[in-house]
Amino acid sequence: MVSRWERLFALAILVVTVGAAVLALSLNPIARRMPLMVAAYTLVCLAGYFFFELRSRQAGGGQGEASPFAATDRRMLGWILAFLGLVMTLGLIPGVAVFTILFSRYESRSSWRESLVFGVGLSLAIWLTFSVALNESLYAGVLELL
Amino acid sequence: MLEAALQGMAFVLQPSALALMFVGIAIGIVFGGLPGLSGMTALAVLIPFAAKMGPVDALALLLGSHVAVEFGGSISAILINTPGTGQAVATCFDGYPMAQKGEAARALSISAMASAVGGLIGFLVLVLSLPIMREIVLALSAPEYFIMAFLGLTFIALLSEGSIWKGLVAGGLGLMVAMVGVDPVSSVPRYTFGWLYLFDGLDIIPVVVGFFAVAQMIELAREGLSGSVSQVEVKPSLSQVWQGIKDTFIYWKVTVATSGLGVLIGFVPGLGGTVANVMAYALGKRISDHPEEFGHGAPDGIIGPEAANNSKEGGALIPTIAFGIPGSASMAIFMGVFIMMGIVPGPEMLTKHLDITFSLAWIVALANVFSTIIGLVMAVYIAKITFLPNRYLIPIVMALAVVGAYVSADDVGGIVTAIFFGFVGYAFKRFKYPKASFIVGMVLGNVVERYLHLASAMYGDLFFVTRPISLGIILVILAVIIWGVLHGRSRKAAQA
Numbered sequence: 001m002v003s004r005w006e007r008l009f010a011l012a013i014l015v016v017t018v019g020a021a022v023l024a025l026s027l028n029p030i031a032r033r034m035p036l037m038v039a040a041y042t043l044v045c046l047a048g049y050f051f052f053e054l055r056s057r058q059a060g061g062g063q064g065e066a067s068p069f070a071a072t073d074r075r076m077l078g079w080i081l082a083f084l085g086l087v088m089t090l091g092l093i094p095g096v097a098v099f100t101i102l103f104s105r106y107e108s109r110s111s112w113r114e115s116l117v118f119g120v121g122l123s124l125a126i127w128l129t130f131s132v133a134l135n136e137s138l139y140a141g142v143l144e145l146l
Numbered sequence: 147m148l149e150a151a152l153q154g155m156a157f158v159l160q161p162s163a164l165a166l167m168f169v170g171i172a173i174g175i176v177f178g179g180l181p182g183l184s185g186m187t188a189l190a191v192l193i194p195f196a197a198k199m200g201p202v203d204a205l206a207l208l209l210g211s212h213v214a215v216e217f218g219g220s221i222s223a224i225l226i227n228t229p230g231t232g233q234a235v236a237t238c239f240d241g242y243p244m245a246q247k248g249e250a251a252r253a254l255s256i257s258a259m260a261s262a263v264g265g266l267i268g269f270l271v272l273v274l275s276l277p278i279m280r281e282i283v284l285a286l287s288a289p290e291y292f293i294m295a296f297l298g299l300t301f302i303a304l305l306s307e308g309s310i311w312k313g314l315v316a317g318g319l320g321l322m323v324a325m326v327g328v329d330p331v332s333s334v335p336r337y338t339f340g341w342l343y344l345f346d347g348l349d350i351i352p353v354v355v356g357f358f359a360v361a362q363m364i365e366l367a368r369e370g371l372s373g374s375v376s377q378v379e380v381k382p383s384l385s386q387v388w389q390g391i392k393d394t395f396i397y398w399k400v401t402v403a404t405s406g407l408g409v410l411i412g413f414v415p416g417l418g419g420t421v422a423n424v425m426a427y428a429l430g431k432r433i434s435d436h437p438e439e440f441g442h443g444a445p446d447g448i449i450g451p452e453a454a455n456n457s458k459e460g461g462a463l464i465p466t467i468a469f470g471i472p473g474s475a476s477m478a479i480f481m482g483v484f485i486m487m488g489i490v491p492g493p494e495m496l497t498k499h500l501d502i503t504f505s506l507a508w509i510v511a512l513a514n515v516f517s518t519i520i521g522l523v524m525a526v527y528i529a530k531i532t533f534l535p536n537r538y539l540i541p542i543v544m545a546l547a548v549v550g551a552y553v554s555a556d557d558v559g560g561i562v563t564a565i566f567f568g569f570v571g572y573a574f575k576r577f578k579y580p581k582a583s584f585i586v587g588m589v590l591g592n593v594v595e596r597y598l599h600l601a602s603a604m605y606g607d608l609f610f611v612t613r614p615i616s617l618g619i620i621l622v623i624l625a626v627i628i629w630g631v632l633h634g635r636s637r638k639a640a641q642a
Contacts, residue, residue, distance in 0.1 A: 005576075005577070006577050009573060009577045010315075013315060013319065016319075016322075017318070017319075017322070020322055020325075020337065023336075023337060024325075024336070027329070027334055027336060028332055028334055030329065030331050030332045030334075030599075031329035031331070031332045031334040031336060033598070033599075034325060034594070034595040034598055035322070035325045035336060035337075037598070038318060038321040038322050038325060038591075039322065041296075041318050041321070042315060042318030042319065042321075042322060045311055045314035045315045045317075045318050046311075046315055046318075048311045048314070048627075048631075049309065049311035049312060049314075049315055052311060052631055052634075053309050053311055053312075069576070070368060072367050072368050073364055073367075073368060073572070075367075076363065076364040076367045076368075077364065077569065077572075080360065080363075080364075080544070080565060080568060080569075081565075083544060083548070083565075084561065084562070084565045087548060087561060088558065088561075092548070092549055092552060096541075096545040096548070096549070099541065099544070099545075100541040100545065103540070103541055104537065104541065107367075107537075108537035110537065118538065118541070119541075122541060122542060122545060123545075126545055126546075126549055130549055130553065134198075134553075136553050138549065138552065138553075139552050139558055139561070
């Protein structure tokens with residue numbers, strides 16, 4: 001059975017592909033050649049998918065259809081976005097520290113002590129490896145830029 | 147050619163390359179042994195480091211890890227009946243029963259030794275095939291390489307799990323992503339939306355980091371954060387280790403036959419390690435003198451899957467090096483590394499960069515030998531590390547992934563790309579789109595475009611129908627798709 005979500009995902013790919021083809025049309029003939037060829041190839045493959053897979057398989061879903069995304073998945077997606085936000089604002093090392101502490105405390109249900117030790121230890125290890133040993137300059141976040 | 151072989155070996159024997167190979171092996175064994183993490187996650191974490199190195203050092207680190215992952219995967223397969231990687235599925239069938247009989251050290255030893263022998267056979271085939279491949283490669287031209295890229299994508303789509311159409315679409319999306327950046331011929335920006343970070347094109351590293359490391363963390367959280375598992379106790383036993391080494395040679399027929407099968411499977415784009423592992427188990431059982439013991443801790447039941455796992459790497463490198471067609475996501479990553487370093491896989495690898503190609507072969511051979519030695523000595527202790535709970539693993543891998551994505555691009559765009567492709571990779575996993583097809587498409591994109599322009603300039607716009615070999619390859623592609631659709635239909639009908 002094809003879920004509503006699966007059809008939606010295929011539709012999203014179709015929109016992206018058509019969008020890419022339309023954008024390519026505004027380029028000069030040399031620059032648009034390969035993108036148009038790739039878009040045409042993907043559209044043909046999508047047409048094959050819609051015709052041979054989606055059409056022939058029993059369409060399922062509807063209002064009451066369960067989401068394929070488990071609660072844990074949704075939480076993890078949220079955590080990853082929060083991680084991105086923390087890194088962008090605080091910078092890499094503080095962002096890693098805060099994320100690790102909060103994740104350990106609230107998602108893994110570790111004690112405050114364990115979370116703090118883990119968070120500080122991990123960010124320290126990363127700082128020592130990248131900044132000190134490898135001499136890489138790590139992103140300092142928007143706050144520093146301000 | 148002999149000179150290139152010696153030069154290649156000299157590169158690999160540099161202290162920096164050897165040290166990095168050991169680091170790669172250690173990381174590969176640990177990542178392979180941790181159920182839920184895969185060899186791809188190891189590569190995703192290591193590739194930002196490799197990007198800053200010279201070609202041989204980078205390949206020593208990455209290939210060392212890639213080869214060792216196979217043995218790492220067998221540790222958890224043998225001790226907890228859970229394959230650390232998909233490539234160790236069949237190792238569970240006899241490895242775990244042997245461990246339950248109190249012979250875990252022997253099972254681990256067989257796994258390490260069979261991996262080494264298989265890997266060395268793969269290396270031999272790779273080296274011996276180079277002169278033949280050189281002749282074939284030099285006979286082909288830009289139109290054939292252009293079409294062969296699509297043949298590779300079609301094979302991967304056909305042989306990946308699930309629908310062939312999803313595989314083809316994923317490959318198309320990968321090609322599309324490769325179009326981002328300044329057009330190589332007319333220098334016009336494409337799909338950059340004015341963002342400077344995208345002008346050089348999407349770097350493969352943040353994409354791989356997102357696709358395989360970030361997405362995998364969501365899967366890991368699904369499995370639970372405690373990650374506590376009961377394992378078979380391993381007692382260090384020298385006699386068992388020695389017996390394991392001897393077993394690999396006592397059952398030489400199985401060792402040699404399954405290694406050969408592994409090379410063949412590695413050579414065909416799209417057939418991955420899991421197929422090699424399971425098919426080698428079946429072949430081992432068929433040619434064994436005591437098939438009735440399979441499933442109850444038979445030594446040759448471990449030898450077959452492990453030998454094939456490692457020998458397939460030699461086979462998989464042949465199309466990657468010679469034709470520039472990576473047969474799997476990991477080979478696509480290696481190809482991406484070559485391209486980053488200014489080496490284009492294909493004819494150049496067998497002419498201009500033959501020394502690098504030989505370095506690659508030597509690394510495969512040495513990494514197999516070293517990972518076996520480390521495995522034999524340390525397996526019992528490594529086993530303890532592999533039971534790190536997910537609640538520690540997730541923040542560690544996330545942090546390494548994000549820092550690696552930033553360091554590789556030296557731009558915050560790398561982090562955004564990694565997170566974005568983490569979500570895309572997760573969606574691919576949920577809706578069963580093969581990730582390998584996408585990555586292969588992305589890596590091939592720029593190479594394919596180069597061949598397209600070259601072929602058009604040399605033979606006109608209709609080169610794919612005027613060149614007989616190109617036309618032949620197109621017909622093969624069509625035949626493969628038709629077969630894939632018909633086979634998929636008959637399989638569905640049988641299931642219904």
